[in-house]
Amino acid sequence: MIKQLSVFLENEPGRLVKVTRILEDANIDIRALTVAETADFGILRLIVNDPERAYSILRENNVAVASDVVLGVEVNDKPGGLRVVAELLAEGDVNIEYVYAFVTRSHESAFVVLRVDDRERATKVLKGGGVHLVEQDEVARI
Amino acid sequence: MFYNKKAEGLKPDELEKIQDKRIRQVTEYVYRNSGFYKKKFRELNLKPDDIRGVKDLGKLPLTKKTDLRDNYPYGMFCTGLENIVRVHASSGTTGKPTVVGYTANDIELWTEVMARSIMAAGGNRRDVLHVAYGYGLFTGGLGLHYGAERVGCTVIPASGGNTARQLLLMKDLGSTVLACTPSYAIYLSEYAEKEGLDPTKDLKLRVGILGAEPWSEPMRRRIEDALDIKAYDIYGLSEIMGPGVAQECEEQAGAHIWSDHFLPEVIDPKTGEQVGEGEEGELVITTLTKEGIPLLRYRTGDRTILGYDKCGCGRYHPRMIKVRGRTDDMLIIRGVNVFPSQIEHVLMKMPEVGSHYLLVVEKKGPLDVLTVKVEVTEELISDKVRDLMKLEAHIKSCISQALGVNVWVELVEPYTLKRSEGKAIRINDLREGGEK
Numbered sequence: 393m394i395k396q397l398s399v400f401l402e403n404e405p406g407r408l409v410k411v412t413r414i415l416e417d418a419n420i421d422i423r424a425l426t427v428a429e430t431a432d433f434g435i436l437r438l439i440v441n442d443p444e445r446a447y448s449i450l451r452e453n454n455v456a457v458a459s460d461v462v463l464g465v466e467v468n469d470k471p472g473g474l475r476v477v478a479e480l481l482a483e484g485d486v487n488i489e490y491v492y493a494f495v496t497r498s499h500e501s502a503f504v505v506l507r508v509d510d511r512e513r514a515t516k517v518l519k520g521g522g523v524h525l526v527e528q529d530e531v532a533r534i
Numbered sequence: 535m536f537y538n539k540k541a542e543g544l545k546p547d548e549l550e551k552i553q554d555k556r557i558r559q560v561t562e563y564v565y566r567n568s569g570f571y572k573k574k575f576r577e578l579n580l581k582p583d584d585i586r587g588v589k590d591l592g593k594l595p596l597t598k599k600t601d602l603r604d605n606y607p608y609g610m611f612c613t614g615l616e617n618i619v620r621v622h623a624s625s626g627t628t629g630k631p632t633v634v635g636y637t638a639n640d641i642e643l644w645t646e647v648m649a650r651s652i653m654a655a656g657g658n659r660r661d662v663l664h665v666a667y668g669y670g671l672f673t674g675g676l677g678l679h680y681g682a683e684r685v686g687c688t689v690i691p692a693s694g695g696n697t698a699r700q701l702l703l704m705k706d707l708g709s710t711v712l713a714c715t716p717s718y719a720i721y722l723s724e725y726a727e728k729e730g731l732d733p734t735k736d737l738k739l740r741v742g743i744l745g746a747e748p749w750s751e752p753m754r755r756r757i758e759d760a761l762d763i764k765a766y767d768i769y770g771l772s773e774i775m776g777p778g779v780a781q782e783c784e785e786q787a788g789a790h791i792w793s794d795h796f797l798p799e800v801i802d803p804k805t806g807e808q809v810g811e812g813e814e815g816e817l818v819i820t821t822l823t824k825e826g827i828p829l830l831r832y833r834t835g836d837r838t839i840l841g842y843d844k845c846g847c848g849r850y851h852p853r854m855i856k857v858r859g860r861t862d863d864m865l866i867i868r869g870v871n872v873f874p875s876q877i878e879h880v881l882m883k884m885p886e887v888g889s890h891y892l893l894v895v896e897k898k899g900p901l902d903v904l905t906v907k908v909e910v911t912e913e914l915i916s917d918k919v920r921d922l923m924k925l926e927a928h929i930k931s932c933i934s935q936a937l938g939v940n941v942w943v944e945l946v947e948p949y950t951l952k953r954s955e956g957k958a959i960r961i962n963d964l965r966e967g968g969e970k
Contacts (some may be wrong), residue, residue, distance in 0.1 A: 435917060451912070
């Protein structure tokens with residue numbers, strides 16, 4: 393399981409600049425990110441190398457941020473890699489709420505972030521299917 | 535607590551007797567000393583003798599803010615500058631300020647009603663009273679200051695600005711009473727928490743004397759919880775005197791207008807006619823004892839209902855019940871009258887939203903569009919957009935229902951709406967001719 397930061401952003405020019413600059417100044421690496429948006433605001437979801445430090449630095453800078461736990465999953469970086477994971481979850485009756493990919497340098501495997509409705513069952517199903525779950529310390533090393 | 539037991543404890547018939555006598559005196563005084571009122575009396579074919587008492591109040595001409603502006607700077611003064619010991623001025627949003635002058639007796643009167651006000655709110659000579667109202671042309675700072683000295687409080691004349699220092703002073707000097715605007719009280723508590731202070735434990739505050747802007751009952755509860763104080767409304771305007779025209783007592787049941795000096799009535803702002811007892815309208819005040827600028831039937835622009843029944847504190851001085859805010863602040867959205875205080879009332883009851891908000895009015899095509907910008911609290915942020923959209927929709931429907939007109943709601947990041955160290959800015963009217 394890995395830690396994800398969720399940042400509230402108004403839909404206005406410069407908002408992402410502010411957040412990324414704070415992280416840059418603190419020398420924090422972004423491993424994965426996605427934005428879910430509505431007409432006037434968005435939620436920026438972030439996986440970083442040091443979530444605890446990132447969280448407190450963002451808070452200190454008056455950024456609205458929350459921290460929660462998501463699943464990190466390693467998939468084969470070839471056609472059908474993600475399908476295997478999705479199938480296991482579907483068979484286990486686990487609903488995926490959202491999924492997004494990591495920025496990775498190696499080509500053998502890819503990592504994805506999964507938010508599911510039942511994390512415990514998802515973990516069991518995926519482990520049973522031989523899927524490797526990524527832990528926080530691995531994220532720091534990617 | 536009473537500062538002037540005799541004056542504050544007057545029974546209705548005793549009050550009326552004093553008011554009858556004083557209204558005759560002030561009518562005579564302005565007729566003799568004010569070219570402005572003399573002219574008005576002539577136009578109305580009115581003689582000072584026509585005014586026998588309070589029942590004749592309706593015969594007197596109304597005075598408007600523009601009368602003061604038109605007679606800038608000293609045209610409304612009833613005495614020469616040799617008798618004026620101080621001047622205050624309110625900032626005009628457009629053009630010239632409104633200038634008011636005080637004789638030594640006026641300052642004494644102001645000090646007396648301020649002392650009454652502070653004690654009505656439970657202040658006493660053992661209190662350390664922190665004044666965070668601005669000192670200067672604005673009446674807030676000096677008004678509180680002299681009244682608090684009269685009571686015998688230890689006064690900290692902090693004035694406005696520099697919130698970090700304000701907190702340091704309050705903490706180190708052990709302030710027990712805070713005087714500032716309600717919005718600044720909220721800002722102080724917010725700021726304290728950011729600095730790692732718990733205002734309910736690290737500060738000794740027990741009473742807030744808050745005013746100079748309209749605030750709602752749920753906002754009062756928030757301030758009381760955030761600072762662990764009892765918060766009381768103080769009312770005033772520089773044209774009449776400054777703070778201390780009216781003050782809430784420990785019953786928290788509306789501000790008592792010190793009516794042995796300031797005679798209130800309520801009119802229909804459209805027709806100028808007095809409304810019946812218990813009806814809402816615009817508050818109009820006649821100064822009964824002022825010398826520098828006595829004003830007859832001054833239109834305050836504030837909407838309220840007056841309550842004349844005996845208060846739990848024992849006073850009969852009429853209370854301003856349900857202050858809706860200023861007529862000037864009223865927005866007309868697609869034909870519906872909207873007071874910012876109505877929106878505040880809805881918002882402050884929702885624990886999910888922060889204590890700051892901004893109303894933006896725009897013209898979109900032929901329609902007025904009101905957008906309520908609300909700060910989300912950090913506790914509310916989650917990874918799911920859905921939760922926030924639900925909250926947005928919930929706020930929108932609650933406000934729209936309360937106002938009877940549809941509004942838009944926009945969630946904004948915490949601490950992004952501008953904090954004010956004086957009067958809060960709640961409205962941004964982008965329509966042509968609207969005040970910015």
